[in-house]
Amino acid sequence: MHRLRWLPVTLLGLAAVLLAVGLAAGGMWRVLAWILMDLLPFAAAPVALVTLAVAAWKRRLGLATRVTLAVALPLCTILLRTLGWVAIAFPARIEATTPSVTVRLPSDSPLRVAWGGDAVATNYHVIDPAQRWAYDLVIEPAFEGSSDLAAHGCWGTPVLAPAAGRVVQAEADHPDHPPGAWSRDFTTVCGNHVALRLAETGTYLVLCHLQRESVAVEVGDEIAEGQLLGRCGNSGNTTEPHIHLHHQRQAPLGQVLIAEGLPLYFRDHGGDPMPTGGFVVEDGSKRCTGQIVQHGGVRR
Numbered sequence: 001m002h003r004l005r006w007l008p009v010t011l012l013g014l015a016a017v018l019l020a021v022g023l024a025a026g027g028m029w030r031v032l033a034w035i036l037m038d039l040l041p042f043a044a045a046p047v048a049l050v051t052l053a054v055a056a057w058k059r060r061l062g063l064a065t066r067v068t069l070a071v072a073l074p075l076c077t078i079l080l081r082t083l084g085w086v087a088i089a090f091p092a093r094i095e096a097t098t099p100s101v102t103v104r105l106p107s108d109s110p111l112r113v114a115w116g117g118d119a120v121a122t123n124y125h126v127i128d129p130a131q132r133w134a135y136d137l138v139i140e141p142a143f144e145g146s147s148d149l150a151a152h153g154c155w156g157t158p159v160l161a162p163a164a165g166r167v168v169q170a171e172a173d174h175p176d177h178p179p180g181a182w183s184r185d186f187t188t189v190c191g192n193h194v195a196l197r198l199a200e201t202g203t204y205l206v207l208c209h210l211q212r213e214s215v216a217v218e219v220g221d222e223i224a225e226g227q228l229l230g231r232c233g234n235s236g237n238t239t240e241p242h243i244h245l246h247h248q249r250q251a252p253l254g255q256v257l258i259a260e261g262l263p264l265y266f267r268d269h270g271g272d273p274m275p276t277g278g279f280v281v282e283d284g285s286k287r288c289t290g291q292i293v294q295h296g297g298v299r300r
Contacts, residue, residue: 123135
């Protein structure tokens with residue numbers, strides 16, 4: 001019985017060590033460790049509560065109790081990230097993550113970068129391994145809360161191939177959701193989308209939230225840069241019409257975004273290669289402060 005006191009902390013410690021090794025290893029090991037880390041608090045919290053209850057009942061803190069609490073309580077704090085109360089970027093350094101790609105913008109219209117960049121403050125995607133350097137791009141008017149799809153500037157705009165490649169996924173029959181509120185569509189997260197295997201690197205670009213029945217390509221098609229892929233919609237897990245795109249190493253797994261995200265840059269728009277997004281709250285209203293970029297345009 002004495003040895004059983006050490007079993008919970010031993011198992012928790014072993015799990016923590018394995019996850020730390022996975023995070024240090026990089027690649028898909030880091031991705032899987034980051035995802036599985038969210039499970040640790042659900043094991044650590046019961047251990048901590050039972051240990052505290054036993055300690056209160058016995059009115060003493062033995063060595064096993066102290067060690068167990070020292071391991072379990074810090075692991076419980078991961079719950080803050082799991083519940084979305086604290087945003088922590090997936091631990092990948094942009095300078096050390098290769099290959100990156102530099103592509104054209106996915107539209108000829110002026111685009112406001114809602115989310116983009118390397119930091120939590122400008123890009124909420126950074127918490128997700130697959131979407132570590134993803135972008136959400138809109139066309140104004142945007143963020144006005146209208147429930148009319150046609151009132152959003154991005155609705156129906158042509159979405160163009162940012163680079164040459166081969167179509168490996170193309171879905172077009174998911175519904176467009178009413179805008180103005182989070183759709184919470186977790187079964188078809190990307191909605192109507194196109195995924196391209198890039199000819200240059202063999203990595204993948206994923207473009208999401210296209211308009212229903214607008215996808216203009218099929219799996220197996222060889223696509224030229226600038227070719228029409230579809231039109232911007234509001235399908236999948238979204239709040240209003242926008243163009244989402246990200247770059248990943250592994251082939252997409254349908255609507256499941258489990259992959260290692262890779263850096264993605266834009267050229268031919270006169271602005272920063274990795275334009276940033278972000279929002280501020282002024283007088284109770286949320287305002288987008290992201291950069292405006294346009295293919296072939298000048299810096300704005």
